[in-house]
Amino acid sequence: MDILKSRRRFLTGLAAVGVFGPLTQFGLARIALAGQSQQAKLKVVFFVVPDGLAVDSESAYSSDGRGLWHPSANGLDTSDFQLNEVSQELAAYKDQSLYLRGTILGPGNEGHNGWTWALRDSQKKMASIDVLLGEHIPGTDPAQRSVFAGPHAGIDGTPWYVSWSGQQSGGGIRTPVQDPEVLLQNLFGTVSREVREKQVRNSHVFDPVLADINEMRGRLSGVQKQKLDTQLDAVEQTLKDMEETLPPIGECAPLELESVPFKSAAFRNQVQASHHQVVATALACGITRVATIQVGRSAESLNILDVSDVTNPHDCAHRYAGLAVWKKSRQWYTQRVRLFMDELARHTDPDVTTDSLLKHTLVVFTSEMADGAPEHTKDMPLVLMGGASGLLKSGDGAGRYFNITAQGDRKQEGNPVIGNTMVDMQRIWATIAKAAGTSVPYAGNVDPVSGIFTNV
Structure with missing residues (x-):
C-alpha cells in the first residue's frame, strides 16, 4: 500500500x-x-447477480426452458428473437448483444455453492477468468489489473465471492471492495x-x-x-x-x-450507481481494462426496497411471497446491468477517443445460479454485450440468439427445449480468453466455442 x-x-x-x-x-x-496511435484495446467487465434470473417456468420446479429469461427465437442461431420478461430490461442494448443458450455451471445441481464455480474452472482450483485476463491485458496501473467491486456483496459477513486468485497467484478467494468511496480512493x-x-x-x-x-x-x-x-x-x-x-x-x-x-437498503440504488461510476471511470482513464461487479451475494438478505420492504431477495427468488416479487426482483438485478451499460456509453474510450467506452468493452452478464427456486445451474443465463472492439459476433447490429448445445460437452437429462447436451462454462471463459489473446490454465475440456467472436 x-x-x-x-x-x-x-x-x-x-x-x-x-x-x-x-x-x-x-x-x-x-x-x-499518450502519444500512441488510436488503437482499439478490449476492456472486459463481468457483471454477476445472485440467485439466478428465472430460467424456469412459473409453475414447475424444473428446467423446462419456459421461464422469464431466455429469449424465444426462430432458430438456433438467429437475429430473429424476442426478449423475455426479465431479459426485456436489456432491450436498449439488444442490437449489440449475444444471448447464449445451453451452458452448465459446475455439476449442475450445487445450488448456492455456484459462487465457488461462477467465473472459474470446473474443478474450482484455478484463478477466475477476470484475474487471468487482468494479468494479460493490464491498464496503466499494475496494481489494478482486475478491479473487484462488490456493491452489497457480503455486507452481512458471508463471504460468498465469485472472484478467485487461484493456485497460480497463491490461491484464495478475493474480497470485493464494498464501499464505493474506498474503491474510488484505491483506484485514484x-x-x-x-x-x-x-x-x-x-x-x-x-x-x-x-x-x-x-x-x-x-x-x-x-x-x-x-x-x-x-x-x-x-x-x-x-x-x-x-x-x-x-x-x-x-x-x-x-x-x-x-x-x-453503503450497507443500508435505503441507499441501495445510490451505492450501486456509485460503483458503476467508479468502475466506468477507471476503465475510461485506462487505469484498468478488466473489472468484476458482484451485486450482493447468493442467498442475500438485504431487501431491495424497489421490490419489497418485507421480503428479502433470496425469498423472492424462491417465490415464497408469490410470483410478482419473483419477477420484479429478477428484473431489478437486470436493470442494474442496463444502468451500467448506460454509464459506459457516457464515457469516452481512452484509446480511441472518437468512440464511446462501450464500443470497446465486452460486458459479460450472468449469475452463480440459473434459477433460485430449484437452485440449479443448468441452462445458465448468459449474455455478452457491448461493442467489444468489433470482436463480438452479435448479429451485425441486429442482436443475436445462439443455441450452442451442438457444441456441448456435458451430458444432462433431457431439456424439453434445448436437448440433452450443454457446454461447460469453463469453455466460455476459455473462449473469451482466446479472444483477448491469451488462454486459461484449466484442466479438462477448454476447447473454445466457435461462432462467438470474430477472431476465435
Missing part, C-alpha cells in the same frame, strides 16, 4: 511542477496511453496539499518516491523484501514509461461521490 501511495504522490508531483501542464490526477493516470488515491507543497520543493520529482521505497526496503528482509523488489520493478518500469510519454489524449474527468451508508 505504501508503494501505491508513493506512486500516487509521484503522479501528483508531476502535475505540481508543471511537467505536463495543468492536468488532473485522473488525467495523469492515463499518461502511459488522495494527496494532501501539504504533500504537494513538499514535492514542489524537492529538486527532483522522483525523490519522494525513491526515498519512501528505499526506507521501506531497509526495514524488510527475506520474502517480504523479495515481494517489495518485485513491486519495485513494476514501479521502475512505470516511471520509465512515463518519462517517454506525451500529455494524455481525451478527457478523464475527476469523480466525486456523495457519502452514504
Whole structure:
C-alpha cells in the first residue's frame, strides 16, 4: 500500500511542477496511453447477480426452458428473437448483444455453492477468468489489473465471492471492495496539499518516491523484501514509461461521490450507481481494462426496497411471497446491468477517443445460479454485450440468439427445449480468453466455442 501511495504522490508531483501542464490526477493516470496511435484495446467487465434470473417456468420446479429469461427465437442461431420478461430490461442494448443458450455451471445441481464455480474452472482450483485476463491485458496501473467491486456483496459477513486468485497467484478467494468511496480512493488515491507543497520543493520529482521505497526496503528482509523488489520493478518500469510519454489524449474527468451508508437498503440504488461510476471511470482513464461487479451475494438478505420492504431477495427468488416479487426482483438485478451499460456509453474510450467506452468493452452478464427456486445451474443465463472492439459476433447490429448445445460437452437429462447436451462454462471463459489473446490454465475440456467472436 505504501508503494501505491508513493506512486500516487509521484503522479501528483508531476502535475505540481508543471511537467505536463495543468492536468488532473485522473488525467495523469492515463499518461502511459499518450502519444500512441488510436488503437482499439478490449476492456472486459463481468457483471454477476445472485440467485439466478428465472430460467424456469412459473409453475414447475424444473428446467423446462419456459421461464422469464431466455429469449424465444426462430432458430438456433438467429437475429430473429424476442426478449423475455426479465431479459426485456436489456432491450436498449439488444442490437449489440449475444444471448447464449445451453451452458452448465459446475455439476449442475450445487445450488448456492455456484459462487465457488461462477467465473472459474470446473474443478474450482484455478484463478477466475477476470484475474487471468487482468494479468494479460493490464491498464496503466499494475496494481489494478482486475478491479473487484462488490456493491452489497457480503455486507452481512458471508463471504460468498465469485472472484478467485487461484493456485497460480497463491490461491484464495478475493474480497470485493464494498464501499464505493474506498474503491474510488484505491483506484485514484488522495494527496494532501501539504504533500504537494513538499514535492514542489524537492529538486527532483522522483525523490519522494525513491526515498519512501528505499526506507521501506531497509526495514524488510527475506520474502517480504523479495515481494517489495518485485513491486519495485513494476514501479521502475512505470516511471520509465512515463518519462517517454506525451500529455494524455481525451478527457478523464475527476469523480466525486456523495457519502452514504453503503450497507443500508435505503441507499441501495445510490451505492450501486456509485460503483458503476467508479468502475466506468477507471476503465475510461485506462487505469484498468478488466473489472468484476458482484451485486450482493447468493442467498442475500438485504431487501431491495424497489421490490419489497418485507421480503428479502433470496425469498423472492424462491417465490415464497408469490410470483410478482419473483419477477420484479429478477428484473431489478437486470436493470442494474442496463444502468451500467448506460454509464459506459457516457464515457469516452481512452484509446480511441472518437468512440464511446462501450464500443470497446465486452460486458459479460450472468449469475452463480440459473434459477433460485430449484437452485440449479443448468441452462445458465448468459449474455455478452457491448461493442467489444468489433470482436463480438452479435448479429451485425441486429442482436443475436445462439443455441450452442451442438457444441456441448456435458451430458444432462433431457431439456424439453434445448436437448440433452450443454457446454461447460469453463469453455466460455476459455473462449473469451482466446479472444483477448491469451488462454486459461484449466484442466479438462477448454476447447473454445466457435461462432462467438470474430477472431476465435
